[in-house]
Amino acid sequence: MLRRRWVGASSSTSPKATSHAVAAIASYRKARNRLPGLAVPKSTTPTTKLPLTFPGQLAQSTVRGYATQKQATAYIHGKEPYDVEKVRHDFPILKRIINGKPLAYLDSAATTQKPRDVIDELTRFYNEYNANVHRGVYKISEEATAAYEEARAKIARLINASSPSEIIFVRGTTEAINLVAQSWGRTNIGLGDGIILTEMEHHSNIVPWQLLAKERGAHLKYVGLTDDGHLIHDDFRLHLESGGIKLVTMTHVSNVLGTINPVREYVREAHKQGCPVLVDAAQSVPHIPVDVRDLDCDFLAFSGHKMCGPTGIGVLFAKKTQLEEMPPYHGGGEMIREVHLYESTWKDSPYKFEAGTTNIAGAIGLGKAVDYVSELGLRNIQGHERELTEYAHDRLGKVKGIRIYGPENPGTKAGVISFNLGDVHAHDMATLLDEDGIAVRSGHHCAQPLMERLGVSSTTRASVYVYNNEEEIDRLAESVKRAGRIFKI
Numbered sequence: 062m063l064r065r066r067w068v069g070a071s072s073s074t075s076p077k078a079t080s081h082a083v084a085a086i087a088s089y090r091k092a093r094n095r096l097p098g099l100a101v102p103k104s105t106t107p108t109t110k111l112p113l114t115f116p117g118q119l120a121q122s123t124v125r126g127y128a129t130q131k132q133a134t135a136y137i138h139g140k141e142p143y144d145v146e147k148v149r150h151d152f153p154i155l156k157r158i159i160n161g162k163p164l165a166y167l168d169s170a171a172t173t174q175k176p177r178d179v180i181d182e183l184t185r186f187y188n189e190y191n192a193n194v195h196r197g198v199y200k201i202s203e204e205a206t207a208a209y210e211e212a213r214a215k216i217a218r219l220i221n222a223s224s225p226s227e228i229i230f231v232r233g234t235t236e237a238i239n240l241v242a243q244s245w246g247r248t249n250i251g252l253g254d255g256i257i258l259t260e261m262e263h264h265s266n267i268v269p270w271q272l273l274a275k276e277r278g279a280h281l282k283y284v285g286l287t288d289d290g291h292l293i294h295d296d297f298r299l300h301l302e303s304g305g306i307k308l309v310t311m312t313h314v315s316n317v318l319g320t321i322n323p324v325r326e327y328v329r330e331a332h333k334q335g336c337p338v339l340v341d342a343a344q345s346v347p348h349i350p351v352d353v354r355d356l357d358c359d360f361l362a363f364s365g366h367k368m369c370g371p372t373g374i375g376v377l378f379a380k381k382t383q384l385e386e387m388p389p390y391h392g393g394g395e396m397i398r399e400v401h402l403y404e405s406t407w408k409d410s411p412y413k414f415e416a417g418t419t420n421i422a423g424a425i426g427l428g429k430a431v432d433y434v435s436e437l438g439l440r441n442i443q444g445h446e447r448e449l450t451e452y453a454h455d456r457l458g459k460v461k462g463i464r465i466y467g468p469e470n471p472g473t474k475a476g477v478i479s480f481n482l483g484d485v486h487a488h489d490m491a492t493l494l495d496e497d498g499i500a501v502r503s504g505h506h507c508a509q510p511l512m513e514r515l516g517v518s519s520t521t522r523a524s525v526y527v528y529n530n531e532e533e534i535d536r537l538a539e540s541v542k543r544a545g546r547i548f549k550i
């Protein structure tokens with residue numbers, strides 16, 4: 062009896078805090094039921110410029126044809142028409158002058174800038190209600206718990222998860238994928254089993270599987286790419302049909318090429334073979350409407366810092382049925398029901414996977430970021446980025462000696478433009494652009510196998526987000542031309 066009371070007191074499950082979490086989830090469910098227009102009205106179906114299929118490719122209906130999306134997310138419409146100049150005022154950092162010029166931030170695929178709302182909420186948390194969550198029975202701990210759980214509910218709503226309990230807070234995409242590899246992978250993957258990946262993956266969706274494959278004696282099988290950066294569907298089919306495949310894992314949007322993969326169709330085919338699918342959504346959730354129930358993926362990972370949120374916080378979505386079967390990833394406080402000297406029992410998801418004190422401020426900041434992008438509207442964001450991408454292809458495409466990698470039709474891709482100019486090294490290019498106040502990324506972008514496929518060691522990458530405008534693209538094109546003159550291209 063004594064022991065039971067001791068366990069109860071120290072196991073971070075104060076009845077009040079737990080009931081708070083339950084209340085937050087219940088209020089989320091109520092709010093969700095109240096939300097008008099969860100299904101997208103037919104009249105708002107975008108008139109897409111895209112063909113329904115690419116040669117050798119499957120339909121990309123999830124991101125392009127909302128008419129086919131039965132369960133559209135609540136947050137795709139935005140509150141008002143898109144006004145980029147208004148949006149720019151929300152980002153204090155854009156006032157910075159770099160080398161005598163206004164900062165043109167074109168590296169949002171690496172991390173996005175933060176709007177004032179998010180910065181202010183982080184400050185408010187530390188000034189007004191900083192406390193550990195789920196533990197205290199006092200006012201500010203309850204406030205922190207409510208905000209933390211509300212953030213989880215907002216994320217569930219953003220991606221249309223069935224329940225907030227399918228949302229696990231992690232450090233970012235990398236940790237989310239490692240969690241699946243270590244927990245689900247070690248349970249389900251054994252000697253001779255296969256894992257399908259693609260040649261356009263970020264290192265964080267390659268290395269965890271290499272580690273697992275080495276440990277379990279499993280094989281990695283890669284889907285190759287066409288020259289214009291699309292997945293070769295026949296490769297996928299051949300691998301899938303070769304037998305023994307236990308998992309498919311692929312990026313939704315390439316962080317180098319901007320290719321938007323037809324994940325929904327790949328999931329359907331994988332499921333026919335009884336094979337679950339993990340989606341790396343680091344470059345999709347911030348930019349396009351993503352609906353996990355429509356995609357029907359088993360796991361989906363993304364990072365808060367790439368969608369206006371703080372660093373050090375990210376999300377693993379997993380279907381409840383998967384989470385129930387998965388063992389914990391980390392052990393420690395908060396994730397247990399009872400601990401005895403030689404054995405312990407676990408809480409249910411999501412808490413089973415959130416050991417120790419989590420990034421509370423980060424989760425609350427991410428909740429604010431979800432509010433922010435939702436108010437802009439994911440469809441508006443996608444439209445704005447598409448216009449900028451088309452404009453950038455047009456402007457950069459006219460520069461002598463340039464090569465832009467990935468899909469040729471900018472209307473079919475996300476806002477990532479990777480290029481090389483003649484034999485100018487990407488680092489030289491990025492350094493020259495920096496002289497003009499333009500921030501871009503150069504290097505292999507954590508995608509060395511993709512660089513090998515492209516036959517280059519590096520590229521320069523400009524990537525756009527909610528706050529970029531055409532004037533910045535003009536400056537980019539002029540600055541690239543200047544580099545060409547300097548290097549006599």
Ligand SMILES: Cc1ncc(COP(=O)(O)O)c(C=O)c1O
Nearest residue numbers: 233234235263265316341343364
């Ligand atoms: C496609 C993709 N996956 C995974 C990651 C890793 O994200 P993080 O470093 O936030 O874990 C990135 C980051 O650039 C990415 O672009």
